[in-house]
Amino acid sequence: MSQARTQPQDDPAKVAAFEARIAAGESIEPKDWMPERYRRQLIRMMSQHAHSEIVGMLPEGNWITRAPSLRRKISLIAKVQDEAGHGLYIYCGTETLGVDRAELVQQLLDGTAKYSSIFNYPTLSWADMGVIGWFVDGAAIVNQTVLAKASYGPYARAMIRICKEENFHKRQGYEIVAVLANGTPAQKAMIQDAVNRWWWPSLMMFGPSDADSPNTAELIRWKVKRRTNDELRQRFVNLTVPQAAAVNLTLPDPELRYDADTENWHFGPIDWDEFNQVIRGNGPCNRERLEARRRAHDEGAWVREAASAYAAKQRAKQASEAA
């Protein structure tokens, strides 16, 4: 990501006109002229986002067969199906930038594409389903609500659609959390344990701190991002602390305290070594997730082949009827 700011072929006059459009709050559409670097940054962000939706199905898909009731099971199936849909919305947005979806999918299967670090953590108990909906979807909503105002039209529109659907994800998660938090001592211990394990990885979802995020200034200038990683992280913490208190759960951070001057909840330092390890492929489940994804892709091959064969047969039939 350390390429020149603008590619040599970008005409400075065109870049200036483009930036004036962005500054005026206009939306950029697929056929509009855009700097090559803007296109590349969008492809990077959007494809990582789409991959995250797809890989995000795996930790929860894990628990569908073990959901404790039919009500919980239908919710979890619907949520996982939504994540597949969200992946498709964003892949189709990425295609408007002239990328081949098959190529992106191949990069994910090859292990060369990045996706959100959070999905490389294991889901050890049913309580994790609650905490994922509450923290992980909650963090995603904070992020995506802002991306819904991104300057690239197809990305912003996909985000609006996704945000509408994710509110159900967060609420179903918090319902699971609240029920367990008011349950037996064993249930309460289980949910507290899940909160303890997921809190810090959830804060890492917002990405490196602003000081270590070289792309941020440019992305903000182009209104791809509207808030920095640290601003979004703070917003998430401010929203979540009272929600934890409401169900008598504690967050695993001894430094957590309200700062009346800034009106923010101050939180302790994030373990960026852990974040970097997970991003580089050394998280607890990186290998398992990719294996599961490849297996699903291979095991679905016959469905794709059957659909192609059926369509070919229908066409042949229509052709012979027409003759």
Next chain:
Amino acid sequence: MSDRPDATTPVGEQAAAIAPDGQWPVWEVFTQSAQGAPHEHAGSLHATDAEHALQNARDVYARRGEVISLWVVPSAAITASSPGDAGPFFDPGADKAYRHPQFYKVPRGVRGL
């Protein structure tokens, strides 16, 4: 309307072809949210043929009963105006203030106009 950058392949050809890499043609999806509402562009998807595209569109863009009607159109069938020519292309409509009601002066106190 279309979000596709370059749709130059003829419609019939694209809608009927299945690329050797297994990529199916792209379809644009339009959804109607209520009786009397217009169909609006929702996004796109890949499908082998029109029927398959409709089924996929239902699964991807209509999971919550928020859609009462769907259109699927091969992306290649959409001809869009080009942003580069938007200025001259839409110019004829830009300087015709007399096509708007505010252009006309009405005596004070007259109602229902």
